[in-house]
Amino acid sequence: MKKFSFGIIGLGTMGGNFILNINDHGFSVAGYDKDKVKTDALNAERSTDLFEAFSSLPAFMDSLETPRNIILLVPAGKVVDIVINELKPYWGDNDVIIDCGNSHFTDTQRRVDELSGEKIHFMGMGISGGETGARYGASIMPGGDREAHARIAPMLNAVCAKVDGEPCTAYMGNGAAGHYVKMVHNGIEYAIMQTLSECYHLMKVYGQMSNAEIQQTFDAWNKGRLQSFLVEITAAIFKQPDDLKSGELVDSILDTAAQKGTGAWTSQDAANVASPIPVIDAAVSQRIISAMRAQRQIAAKQFPAEASEVAVNKEALLKQLEAALYSTYIVCYAQGFQMLANASEEYKYNISLSSVASIWRGGCIIRAAMLVKIKEAFAQDADLKNIMLNDFFAKELNEAKASFKSVVSQALATGIPVPALSSALNYYLSYHSGWLPANVIQAQRDFFGAHTYQRNDREGTFHTNWNQTIH
Numbered sequence: 001m002k003k004f005s006f007g008i009i010g011l012g013t014m015g016g017n018f019i020l021n022i023n024d025h026g027f028s029v030a031g032y033d034k035d036k037v038k039t040d041a042l043n044a045e046r047s048t049d050l051f052e053a054f055s056s057l058p059a060f061m062d063s064l065e066t067p068r069n070i071i072l073l074v075p076a077g078k079v080v081d082i083v084i085n086e087l088k089p090y091w092g093d094n095d096v097i098i099d100c101g102n103s104h105f106t107d108t109q110r111r112v113d114e115l116s117g118e119k120i121h122f123m124g125m126g127i128s129g130g131e132t133g134a135r136y137g138a139s140i141m142p143g144g145d146r147e148a149h150a151r152i153a154p155m156l157n158a159v160c161a162k163v164d165g166e167p168c169t170a171y172m173g174n175g176a177a178g179h180y181v182k183m184v185h186n187g188i189e190y191a192i193m194q195t196l197s198e199c200y201h202l203m204k205v206y207g208q209m210s211n212a213e214i215q216q217t218f219d220a221w222n223k224g225r226l227q228s229f230l231v232e233i234t235a236a237i238f239k240q241p242d243d244l245k246s247g248e249l250v251d252s253i254l255d256t257a258a259q260k261g262t263g264a265w266t267s268q269d270a271a272n273v274a275s276p277i278p279v280i281d282a283a284v285s286q287r288i289i290s291a292m293r294a295q296r297q298i299a300a301k302q303f304p305a306e307a308s309e310v311a312v313n314k315e316a317l318l319k320q321l322e323a324a325l326y327s328t329y330i331v332c333y334a335q336g337f338q339m340l341a342n343a344s345e346e347y348k349y350n351i352s353l354s355s356v357a358s359i360w361r362g363g364c365i366i367r368a369a370m371l372v373k374i375k376e377a378f379a380q381d382a383d384l385k386n387i388m389l390n391d392f393f394a395k396e397l398n399e400a401k402a403s404f405k406s407v408v409s410q411a412l413a414t415g416i417p418v419p420a421l422s423s424a425l426n427y428y429l430s431y432h433s434g435w436l437p438a439n440v441i442q443a444q445r446d447f448f449g450a451h452t453y454q455r456n457d458r459e460g461t462f463h464t465n466w467n468q469t470i471h
């Protein structure tokens, strides 16, 4: 009996599409899912004997070449552990098991450690690009066992997205590096999505623009330096008709954003690796505030909005808004990449930031023209502390600064919340402030807790008996 080179466990949307993608590239692949409806549906699509879907685990395991290459596309969390345990009685020497869900990096690290004494190799691999990516080419972020990666790399190089002929996959680093990079990807995804929603808010409420005008604006931006998947789909959203009534669908969608947690994970670990990511934090908080709809409805009555009397010059606003969005994009990537650099050091991942920028250029949700420049920046200087220090990005931010400040001021003066745009601006302003008022914080700490401070005119550690007048 002919054996298959790869096996996929979990034939839901991602697994079902991935199996077809692998197959399209000439690799033989078997799939396994307990749900016979899914396996029957896939087998019905079969036009070659290069793939087959099984609903029996022993038959599936037996259908694979040894050592086996098994890809898990099952929901992150407990299910991954359950599946690994189910595989145990069947696995053989040097089998490779690759978890491709959105697993928390600490779960991946735990599994790497727990399975390190076993005869198999375990890897964590982030995949971005949703259904279309799984089917036609995603950005693939593998990490962990290098030997195992070398074995599956030819297949990954074939099935991933390509930019200028280069594959959007590369080995990300040790341990849970693949899932860590994917987590930060999602943090950036949250931040950019929030920023785009704020631009929409400004255009709709402050600029009094119609959906058609908003669509044209995003579309025009997508043809310039802001070219990116998220700007592209945001433009498209504004011309989708409502299938249940007249007008555009976007106006009928309830204003509460859901989340599965990956953005919040990024915020949670940023503190552990001492990496400020305020735009991502703001995006996570804003999804939560959006979901507090009932409270917002009550508060809206208690704090009525002031009517804006400002006559807005639309053309000028849009020019400034483009610059503010562009600056925030730079800041979002700056924060994400700096977090990856810190985490790489803290967790000994050995991540190459230029490889990350390279594989995020295509296939993934945060793909953007700007990543070409970010890749160049890290290729020039692998130790670059922050992309805002790179000459190109510093120049771009300087040129956009006046517009960036103006947009945030106008929004706040009008009472329009812009947490992502404003925290990006605050981060940028703080980052290039040669002096910050933290001397007062040190004085306060020393005042109430004798925590000591350092001086700016001599070496040493100091404590003062402050002129205590407070009882």
Ligand code: 6PG
Pocket: 102, 127, 128, 129, 130, 186, 189, 258, 259, 260, 261, 262, 263, 364, 365
């Ligand atoms: C991707 C996405 C994907 C993620 C969704 C939903 O890269 O393809 O990041 O992995 O699951 O974007 O995330 P939320 O439900 O948390 O918005």
